[in-house]
Amino acid sequence: MKNLTLTFVLTLFLFSSCYKETKKIWLSETGIANIEQGWGAPRKNLSIDGNALTINGLIYENGIGTHSLGKIYIKLDGKVKKFHAVVGVDDEVGNRGSVEFIIMADKEILWKSGILKGPDSSAVADIILKGKKNLAILVTEGGDNNGWDHADLADAWFEYSGVAPEIMPLSKSAGERYILTPPASALPKINGSRVVGASVGKPFIFRLPVTGDRPVFYSAENLPEGLSLDPETGIITGRIRKAGEYNITLTAENSLGKDTNSLKIVTGRSLAMTPTMGWNSWNCWGLEVDDAKVRAAADAFISTGLVNHGWQYINIDDGWEAPERSANGEIIANEKFPDMKNLADYVHSLGLKIGIYSSPGPKTCGGYLGSWQHEKQDARTYAKWGIDYLKYDWCSYGSVEKDTTLTGFRRPYILMDKELKAVDRDIVFSLCQYGMADVWKWGRDVGGNLWRTTGDITDTWGSMSSIGFSQAPLAQYAGPGHWNDPDMLVVGKVGWSSNLHHSKLTPDEQYTHISLWSLLSAPLLIGCDLSDMDDFTLNLLTNDEVIAVNQDPLGIQAVQVKEGDQQVWVKKLEDGSIATGIFQLSADKYPVELFPWSEISMTMPFTLKWNELGLNGKCTVRDIWRQKDLGIFEDEYSGIVNHHGVVLLKITPVK
Secondary structure (H helix, E strand, O other), X not given: OHHHHHHHHHHHHHHHHHHHHOEEEEHHHOOHHHOEOOOOOOEEOOOOOOOOEEEOOEEEOOEEEEEOOEEEEEEOOOOEEEEEEEEEEOHHHOOOOEEEEEEEEOOEEEEEOOOEEOOOOEEEEEEEOOOOOEEEEEXXXXXXXXXXXXXXXXXXXXXXXXXXOEEEXXXXXXXXXXXXXXXXXXXOEEXXXXXXXXXXXXXXXXXXXXXXXXXXXXXXXXXXXXXXXXXXXXXXXXXXXXXXXXXXXXXXXXXXXXXXXXXXXXXXXOOOOOOOEEEEOHXXXXXXXXXXXXXXXXXXXXXXXXXXXXXXXXXXXXXXXXXXXXXXXXXXXXXXXXXHHHHHHHHHHOOOEEEEEEOOOOEOOOOOEOOOOOHHHHHHHHHHHOOOEEEEEOHHHHHOOOOOOHHHHHHHHHHHHHHHHHOOOOOEEEEEOOOOOOHHHOOOOOOOOEEEOOOOOOOOHHHHHHHHOOOHHHHHHOEOOEEEEXXXXXXXXXXXXXXXXXXXXXXXXXXXXXXXXXXXOOOEEEOOOHHXXXXXXXXXXXXXXXXXXXXOOXXXXXXXXXXXXXXXXXXXXXXXXXXXXXXXXXXXOOOHHHOOOOOOOOEEEEEEEHHHHOOOOEEEEEEOOOOEEEEEEEOEEEEEEEOOOEEEEEEEEOO
């Protein structure tokens, strides 16, 4: 009896001790900064738009507001007993948005929500996790695109003992920030675009992009009447007096030698003959942009040498507008921009161009004044200031345009294009409406020089890769003067506010990003703080052979010739060669392999067969990033490619 009593007491003590160790922790307390998602940043106890978490009319005090494609990877260490969450599309998007939540543990799918479409559906996950080491939560696009996929994990908590669960970074390792681009030669070399569009009689500005030791002296033959070249700065200015195509011979010379190259100027409604290259304030500063930050970006183009590689646009995104128009209805800048004309003049004095932002609706996405019912005034104001580029963002226009047919989608852009054509200024027209109504099919017809094909990009592999590798069906719609735009670059220090961080993309993923956008003939708009770039980022942006792929005068967008984990994309170039990207998506099989359950092989072999690329016989192969000839190969070429990395080659048939 004594032994039985002792056993009972000991058992009761152990049970009591274990019971006391059981704890509860909210998912929102486990490190949400490591969540990856396709748009915006995760919000603690709020929706993605900063409202109360609301699903089916019920408000939840605790949870996470996220967005598809979302990935959450959680270390459990076998000490978590249960996970609970109410999931769904937040009511803030109304009838829009569709998602599916998939919960996995140790490579096993444990639970699926099914497709949830707001605001009438939700699902409750109650999952036993005893002994599991790692948990993964995937928020998919619900079988369509990720527009308005405001996904909530509400009332989400773990029951555990021991060490608390923790959300982990998805990347295995950031890896070494290795540099492939060789240093530029001290000899002069003319880089950048070899064809430029302009209108007769409107102000023209173009700065010759030239690398090499300074000072450099410039000259030009066959400039059209009305243009002149400053021999010390290399800046061409003036107004072209007669229509035509002008083939100009350019020369750049320093103490070590000289370089000669051609530039074609094409007149007519032919702006953006190659994809636009520049900087945009949004991905770094968001609504905190101001005059000083824009001037600093322009100065950095010069001090870092970016201007010598063809980068030319300095674009102000949302956040510059005053809360009210002037008495006569003109748009005016807020206190952050005391003199927009003076700012534009400063940018032009450097041989650069300047862009601005607006919306066809009453308000911009940031809540500032749009151009609704003031399109003519705004176009004239932009021209008066000296604006060279307009990003026109859909935003609130849906609240005033009730026509949901194609006519309704086209209407605001037709109107603004008409007003831009009428002003005394060449203004590149960027349509920003996220690919609605298949804008690539009609964007050119409404005057667009480029048009967004997707939602906003973020600096995660899921966002960048899902956007970039989805562009294959759109190749036929791109060409000189009209480009598919998969959004801005997310290399360097970004943050969408003054709270900046290094891009979450690994070095390999950043090489993939720049290579893919170059093959896609996509506009290249840097989104980082130019005044705080490291050598790695600068070298990503200053490889003239990579840029030449993007700026090739043919303007052909790459096509995908091989799908799957290892993809091959091919772009025809003007000189008869092809640029080829071999991309290793590796463990990106849906959905389990989107997460790093085990060590990932960092390199994979590949073989390119010439007949699969439309080639045959002997071809020379050149490594574009390393700017290095690899030799002559017959019928095929083999090599290795890094996980989430790229090998970018130029392949030229031997005649």
